[in-house]
Amino acid sequence: MANVVLKLPINEIKKIENHYKKQSITPPQYATFAAKVNGTNVTVYKSGKVMFQGRDAEKEASMWQGKSEALPTKKANKKSVNEHSFYPPNHFFETSHIGSDEAGTGDYFGPITVAAVFIPKEKIALIKELGVRDSKDLKDPMIERIAKDLVYAEIPYTLMTLKNEKYNQLQRKGWNQGKMKAMLHYHAIQKLLDKLKGTTIDGILIDQFCQPQVHQKYLRTEKLTLQPDTYFMTKAESHSLSVAAASIIARAKFVKEMDKLSKESGITIPKGASNKVDQTAAYLVKKYGKDVLEKYAKLHFANTEKANKYL
Incomplete structure (x- = not known):
């Protein structure tokens, strides 16, 4: 999918908004205007940037490119990380949707786990009563209790676990952690969709860990594509109860x-x-031998090398 970003003066932005007025659609949260024309999304952001994304992005952008230089989209900063066409619409968080999130990605020991959860809108009040919110704000005992309550409440979910042996095998094969997470999210979501066949689902929200275009690239390397109506946003667990769950x-x-x-x-x-x-890694190596870390740890982390000073 082509992607062009222009930085334009206000007078040119006004011209763009007027030009695409008939094709306008509801803009995402960080945007002031959006339109869809010939399979291309045109989004005007508060920062003055205009993103053209889709099969005719370069063609549409070329009409305005003389007024600005194209900006490299790879250098997205924290302010622009959510500036993309996959950002969920404002009403989305009160709908019946699937959310997915992961744990264990920054931990040297232990697996990566990814869960996908579907919360129908009629159960939103119940989920709030259970105390569901961003797990980063909860202690582990509370997390375990709420997780059990969610299961007891028969909230549909799926869970994927990538254990260390497989993680290290994939890493040596050339997979980075981003690709591993993309694949785990994909399979967790797909298994949940299969489980929910016949159920009305308003969309899917993934807690964003990379730009959507990069996420899609990871999937394409395994001949997979995003499920329809998939959205991305950072800190999604602070907005969506499905992602929080x-x-x-x-x-x-x-x-x-x-x-x-x-x-x-x-x-x-x-x-x-x-x-x-x-220190713990060094202790395990002393007691069980170096090969033990294959089962316990993500070997490419710097901790593997750092443990040597304790041996």
Whole structure:
């Protein structure tokens, strides 16, 4: 999908809005105007940037390009990370939608877990009563309790776990963590869609960990495409109860897997990637041999090398 971004003066932006007035659509949150023409989305952002995205993006942008230089879209900063055509519409968070989120990606020890959750709009009030919110704001015991409550309430969900042996195998094969996460989200969502056949679903929201175009590229390398009506946004768990519930279920599973590793090893396996993690890795190597980390850790993390100073 072609993607062109222009930085234009206000008078040119006014011309664009007037030119595409008949094709205008509801703009995303960070935009002031949006239109869809000939399979191309035209989005005007508050920053003065205009994004042309779609099969005729370059053609549409060329009409205005003389007034500006194209901006490189790869250098997205924090302010523009949500400036894309996959941003959910304002009303989306009160609809019946699927949300997906992951846990364990920044932890040296333990797997990556991804959950997808469907919350029908008639159960939104119940989910709020259960205390569902961003798992980062909750302690692990509370996360485990809410996760059990969600299961008891028969909220549809699916869960994927990428254990360390497979993670390390894929990493050596050339997969980066972004691709692993994209694939986990895809399969969690697809399994949930299969489970929900016949159910009205208003869309899918993925907690964004890379630009949507990059996410799509990861899927294409495995001959897959995004499911229809998929949206992306950062910090989605702060806006969508479906994503918040997914973050809780994914985190609860990650904690459970970490507890298993602790029980197997006979010591408490720490979360995160701190000095304590380095020391624990060194202890495991001393006790069980270097190969033990294949099962316990994400070997390409810097902690593997840092652990050597404790050996």
